[in-house]
Amino acid sequence: MSRDYHKYISTRAFELQPSGIRKFFDLAASMEGVISLGVGEPDFITPWNIRDRSIEALSDGYTSYTANAGLLELREEISAYLTRRFHVSYQPENEVIVTVGASQALDLTFRTLLNPGDEVLIIEPAFVAYSSLVSMAGGIPIPIATYAENGFKVTPELIEAAVTKRTKAILLCSPNNPTGTCLNKEELTAIAKVVEEHDLIVVSDEIYAELTYDQEFTSFASLPKMFERTILINGFSKGFAMTGWRLGFIAAPKELTSVMLKIYQHTTMCAPHMLQLGAVEALRNGSEQVDKMQKSYWRRRNLLVQSLNRIGLDCHMPGGAFYVFPSIKKTGLTSEEFAENLLKEEKVAVVPGSAFGASGEGYVRCSYATSIEQLQEAVVRMERFLGRKII
Numbered sequence: 183m184s185r186d187y188h189k190y191i192s193t194r195a196f197e198l199q200p201s202g203i204r205k206f207f208d209l210a211a212s213m214e215g216v217i218s219l220g221v222g223e224p225d226f227i228t229p230w231n232i233r234d235r236s237i238e239a240l241s242d243g244y245t246s247y248t249a250n251a252g253l254l255e256l257r258e259e260i261s262a263y264l265t266r267r268f269h270v271s272y273q274p275e276n277e278v279i280v281t282v283g284a285s286q287a288l289d290l291t292f293r294t295l296l297n298p299g300d301e302v303l304i305i306e307p308a309f310v311a312y313s314s315l316v317s318m319a320g321g322i323p324i325p326i327a328t329y330a331e332n333g334f335k336v337t338p339e340l341i342e343a344a345v346t347k348r349t350k351a352i353l354l355c356s357p358n359n360p361t362g363t364c365l366n367k368e369e370l371t372a373i374a375k376v377v378e379e380h381d382l383i384v385v386s387d388e389i390y391a392e393l394t395y396d397q398e399f400t401s402f403a404s405l406p407k408m409f410e411r412t413i414l415i416n417g418f419s420k421g422f423a424m425t426g427w428r429l430g431f432i433a434a435p436k437e438l439t440s441v442m443l444k445i446y447q448h449t450t451m452c453a454p455h456m457l458q459l460g461a462v463e464a465l466r467n468g469s470e471q472v473d474k475m476q477k478s479y480w481r482r483r484n485l486l487v488q489s490l491n492r493i494g495l496d497c498h499m500p501g502g503a504f505y506v507f508p509s510i511k512k513t514g515l516t517s518e519e520f521a522e523n524l525l526k527e528e529k530v531a532v533v534p535g536s537a538f539g540a541s542g543e544g545y546v547r548c549s550y551a552t553s554i555e556q557l558q559e560a561v562v563r564m565e566r567f568l569g570r571k572i573i
């Protein structure tokens with residue numbers, strides 16, 4: 183007789199929604215000849231000098247725990263990098279924590295901030311994990327819908343309309359996953375005013391900062407009076423092509439990091455020692471490779487946006503990350519039907535926009551972290567598909 187496990191599982195865990203992205207990965211993985219525009223990770227392998235450093239560290243026996251916050255040497259490099267690249271200044275001793283990916287940085291952040299019932303504003307379409315992370319920490323995710331007509335940008339007015347007495351934080355992600363939308367300095371400054379007026383904390387997910395194309399990236403904490411209100415989240419996964427290394431970091435005022443560290447001590451202890459040494463190398467000698475990858479994504483973005491618009495899928499020009507988010511409304515299909523039919527009929531995997539929140543319906547996310555040849559072939563297949571779907 184099988185046991186009824188339901189009664190053992192917490193309601194909070196049971197009610198979590200599985201990622202809408204995984205479902206398509208699993209389906210695509212079971213088929214031959216699929217071109218995947220579904221994945222959210224670089225197609226580059228981590229540059230050799232970074233890999234070499236960690237191989238050497240492993241050979242030399244760097245296999246122990248490190249300080250909970252990470253090697254001081256790495257925190258010093260992170261602090262210098264943030265100042266050099268983004269004009270923000272954090273003390274390596276007590277304002278930086280090395281985490282297991284930006285994912286863990288987000289988890290630590292929400293567990294530190296939220297009491298049951300606290301509300302967190304999430305700009306949608308949004309990274310699939312955000313609302314689950316908030317819910318798991320006992321908070322309530324409050325979506326703010328954005329639309330293509332406005333380049334998927336959130337405005338101070340939209341934020342004002344969503345704030346209540348229970349709002350504690352707002353999560354910003356620029357460049358955004360899945361839309362690629364970037365907010366410029368003026369737009370962020372306007373948001374900062376609302377943040378101050380309502381006494382909010384900003385969780386600024388800057389994981390795609392290195393992949394900003396048409397403007398200079400603005401780190402939220404660099405805006406006047408925003409340092410004290412910002413939890414900066416970044417990492418090595420996207421810009422440095424290090425997704426599998428699982429290395430990210432938090433930079434925030436020490437009153438917040440000291441509490442985060444208590445949770446970290448009891449849950450994770452530290453990020454892997456030998457990989458942290460590779461990350462030191464990434465920050466010291468990685469910028470040339472990062473630039474090369476950035477330029478390559480830029481070329482592919484331009485090609486894909488132009489091609490999708492040509493074949494009839496309206497697509498705004500995203501300012502960053504490695505995603506485009508074209509409208510599929512002309513086909514009359516839901517985004518899930520579009521993605522499923524495209525995969526089955528033409529073997530091209532994209533992610534339905536609905537996976538990223540209600541305002542993502544009518545769109546699909548295509549990642550261009552794949553070769554130009556694959557992108558070109560994907561467009562040929564999509565054009566053929568559209569020929570049958572748009573009457």
Ligand code: PLP
Nearest residue numbers: 222283284285309359417419430
């Ligand atoms: N934040 C955003 C917006 C992402 O798109 C992702 C990964 O796709 C993450 C965070 C997680 O990054 P990491 O690999 O560092 O955990």
